[in-house]
Amino acid sequence: MSASLLFDILVTGLITGGIYALVALGLNLQYGLMRVLNVAHGEFLMLGAYVTYSLHMGWGANPLLTILVTGPAAFVAGLVLHRLLYARVLGQAEAREAIESRSLLLSFGLLFVLQNTALLVWSADLQGYSYLATPLHVLGAVFPANRVLAAGVALGLSVAFYVYLRRSLVGKAIRALMGEPEGAQLVGVNLTRLHGICFGLGVAMAAVTGSLISMLFELTPFVGLPYTVTALVVVILGGLGNVAGSLLAALLLGVVETVGVYFASSDIRLISSYAVLSLILILKPSGLFGR
Amino acid sequence: MRIRRRDFLKATGGGAAAAAVLRGRAWAQAKPIRIGYTLSATGPYSVGAGITQGTGYALWHEQVNAKGGLAVKGEGRRPIEYVTIDDRSEIETAVRFYEKLMGDDKVDLILPPWGTAMNFAVAPVANKYGYPMIGPTVSSNKLKELSFPYFYAILQQPDACMGAFTGFLKELKGQGKVSKVGVAYVNDLFGIEMHSSLTATLKDTGLEIVDTKSYPLGVKDLSPVLKGFKAAGADVFLGLTYPPDNILAASQAKEVDFNPPVYLAAVGTAFPFYRDRFKGAEGVSGIAGWNPKMKNPGAREYYEAHVKKHQKEPDRWASAFAYGSLQILERCVGEVGLDRKKIKEMLDATEFQTVAGPIKFAKGVNVTTPGMVGQWQKGEFEIIWPKALATAPVIIPKPAWA
Numbered sequence: 217m218s219a220s221l222l223f224d225i226l227v228t229g230l231i232t233g234g235i236y237a238l239v240a241l242g243l244n245l246q247y248g249l250m251r252v253l254n255v256a257h258g259e260f261l262m263l264g265a266y267v268t269y270s271l272h273m274g275w276g277a278n279p280l281l282t283i284l285v286t287g288p289a290a291f292v293a294g295l296v297l298h299r300l301l302y303a304r305v306l307g308q309a310e311a312r313e314a315i316e317s318r319s320l321l322l323s324f325g326l327l328f329v330l331q332n333t334a335l336l337v338w339s340a341d342l343q344g345y346s347y348l349a350t351p352l353h354v355l356g357a358v359f360p361a362n363r364v365l366a367a368g369v370a371l372g373l374s375v376a377f378y379v380y381l382r383r384s385l386v387g388k389a390i391r392a393l394m395g396e397p398e399g400a401q402l403v404g405v406n407l408t409r410l411h412g413i414c415f416g417l418g419v420a421m422a423a424v425t426g427s428l429i430s431m432l433f434e435l436t437p438f439v440g441l442p443y444t445v446t447a448l449v450v451v452i453l454g455g456l457g458n459v460a461g462s463l464l465a466a467l468l469l470g471v472v473e474t475v476g477v478y479f480a481s482s483d484i485r486l487i488s489s490y491a492v493l494s495l496i497l498i499l500k501p502s503g504l505f506g507r
Numbered sequence: 508m509r510i511r512r513r514d515f516l517k518a519t520g521g522g523a524a525a526a527a528v529l530r531g532r533a534w535a536q537a538k539p540i541r542i543g544y545t546l547s548a549t550g551p552y553s554v555g556a557g558i559t560q561g562t563g564y565a566l567w568h569e570q571v572n573a574k575g576g577l578a579v580k581g582e583g584r585r586p587i588e589y590v591t592i593d594d595r596s597e598i599e600t601a602v603r604f605y606e607k608l609m610g611d612d613k614v615d616l617i618l619p620p621w622g623t624a625m626n627f628a629v630a631p632v633a634n635k636y637g638y639p640m641i642g643p644t645v646s647s648n649k650l651k652e653l654s655f656p657y658f659y660a661i662l663q664q665p666d667a668c669m670g671a672f673t674g675f676l677k678e679l680k681g682q683g684k685v686s687k688v689g690v691a692y693v694n695d696l697f698g699i700e701m702h703s704s705l706t707a708t709l710k711d712t713g714l715e716i717v718d719t720k721s722y723p724l725g726v727k728d729l730s731p732v733l734k735g736f737k738a739a740g741a742d743v744f745l746g747l748t749y750p751p752d753n754i755l756a757a758s759q760a761k762e763v764d765f766n767p768p769v770y771l772a773a774v775g776t777a778f779p780f781y782r783d784r785f786k787g788a789e790g791v792s793g794i795a796g797w798n799p800k801m802k803n804p805g806a807r808e809y810y811e812a813h814v815k816k817h818q819k820e821p822d823r824w825a826s827a828f829a830y831g832s833l834q835i836l837e838r839c840v841g842e843v844g845l846d847r848k849k850i851k852e853m854l855d856a857t858e859f860q861t862v863a864g865p866i867k868f869a870k871g872v873n874v875t876t877p878g879m880v881g882q883w884q885k886g887e888f889e890i891i892w893p894k895a896l897a898t899a900p901v902i903i904p905k906p907a908w909a
Contacts, residue, residue, distance in 0.1 A: 360762030
């Protein structure tokens with residue numbers, strides 16, 4: 217195997233993984249921290265993608281810059297949703313299982329509402345646009361420029377968020393809640409407020425990922441669900457509530473999938489990712505980096 | 508280039524509702540003919556259903572009722588009333604609804620759902636109740652083996668489509684213009700059958716298949732496949748695709764600098780949406796069956812009425828066959844009435860003239876329409892193969908991606 221092929225596979229894998237990282241990070245904030253199993257996660261990604269599409273086609277907005285709109289807007293929408301729906305439903309839940317099952321039901325309903333809203337607004341036709349659809353030649357290999365950009369931004373945002381969690385006061389409070397929920401509340405961390413913020417951040421990350429992938433794929437109202445599934449795999453792989461774990465697991469999954477695609481066929485993409493997941497669950501059930 | 512759900516409902520459900528209101532004045536009007544079907548307004552099949560089939564059903568409904576209804580032998584004109592739901596791209600939902608339509612509601616006629624897999628599932632039900640069904644979006648060699656006497660496939664089947672591809676490529680090979688083919692196919696019934704037909708017909712053409720790759724429905728990245736073809740020196744890209752992966756392949760081909768002299772792809776290439784998405788898609792070729800320049804009677808009128816009603820063009824493969832199947836039904840009812848057994852007998856014995864050309868069924872499969880290859884040239888999907896039907900000469904090599 218030549219060095220340039222190895223390089224090609226590695227970079228292609230990291231491109232795929234970079235996008236997984238951001239969408240998984242959002243889900244990890246919700247599921248890892250709050251046990252809110254948000255199966256509508258991918259629908260927020262889909263909405264973000266459509267908003268970027270509309271801004272780009274309608275007003276000629278630069279798709280990359282639209283994340284400045286979709287991100288904050290999704291954050292606010294997440295806050296509102298949390299206040300109106302999740303806080304109310306989850307407030308009375310005592311056990312972890314109750315939170316999981318109630319949030320699952322709630323987000324399942326949300327999934328249908330969001331999909332059908334998108335269907336009414338944007339119709340079921342495939343829609344997409346070309347942005348930076350040019351080849352990028354690096355060291356004898358060629359990569360799609362738009363994918364490199366999207367993955368770079370996604371990875372950059374993920375790393376930035378990781379640093380934010382480590383350094384800032386809010387970040388420390390979030391980590392405290394992840395590690396020791398009761399202890400954190402004892403020292404004065406406001407659970408409800410932080411949950412709202414985390415939910416909003418999770419939604420924002422999904423929407424921003426959506427804005428980025430709208431440069432790469434055609435959109436239909438049904439593009440979201442596969443991303444929810446991938447994000448769930450990454451979160452479980454990396455360990456619940458483990459942000460660095462999610463990041464590394466996403467990149468690993470991207471590379472494993474790409475190796476499978478190169479040496480066998482695209483058909484085994486899902487098989488290889490589930491094989492890795494099964495292996496980890498058997499050998500280390502708490503995830504690669506779980507405690 | 509879109510069918511909105513509300514237009515869809517307005518044309519179908521709305522029509523049914525209006526008919527229900529009008530029933531109060533039944534003494535003034537003939538009893539409506541009830542025609543049942545499902546189409547996917549949501550889910551993965553909705554893209555194709557909305558472009559290819561729903562538009563034709565709505566247009567025909569409007570045109571026939573504007574004339575006072577469907578002419579039934581011995582009864583005069585009776586208005587059409589559609590009985591329909593969204594099958595949500597779920598095969599079991601469709602099957603259940605068709606069971607209800609024919610078993611409980613006892614509608615007068617049925618129309619088919621969209622897509623090969625759907626039609627496969629509904630055909631046995633239609634057969635059981637003895638309802639003739641003419642499927643415009645089915646392409647499968649297995650149909651002949653299964654033998655459902657009441658099911659008719661009007662579209663070109665895989666052998667015909669792939670025969671046209673290889674005939675076209677063989678001639679180019681003879682001219683020394685191409686020699687190496689890279690084949691990618693979607694790993695579901697459609698892609699697998701097309702692929703086996705292709706390998707069978709490609710064998711004795713002297714063309715070399717340098718690489719074959721399958722990929723799953725909903726694939727997110729085809730760049731490894733395209734890079735592989737490029738590295739193997741393929742001068743023909745042959746994609747046995749469905750619409751989403753077709754679009755992905757074309758955009759990624761540009762992104763990885765892959766522009767072979769011949770670029771052929773299957774479902775989706777003939778959609779006007781594809782042309783618009785790739786700035787004309789100049790030189791891209793694919794499976795074809797129809798364009799408004801063909802000399803079939805009514806082709807141009809159909810095209811114009813379609814654009815006028817839906818503000819979008821019909822696709823250049825199956826749309827005209829969907830409308831043509833309705834023309835066939837219309838003629839049958841006019842000549843033999845609503846007796847479904849007699850309709851079947853007429854379907855078996857008659858050559859029909861439609862906007863998609865002459866159609867004659869033998870053992871339930873249209874044997875008149877040959878496989879065709881089309882190529883986007885200055886905004887029209889010109890038919891470039893077979894030569895007898897060609898509306899323009901081929902452009903080779905394909906120009907650079909726009």
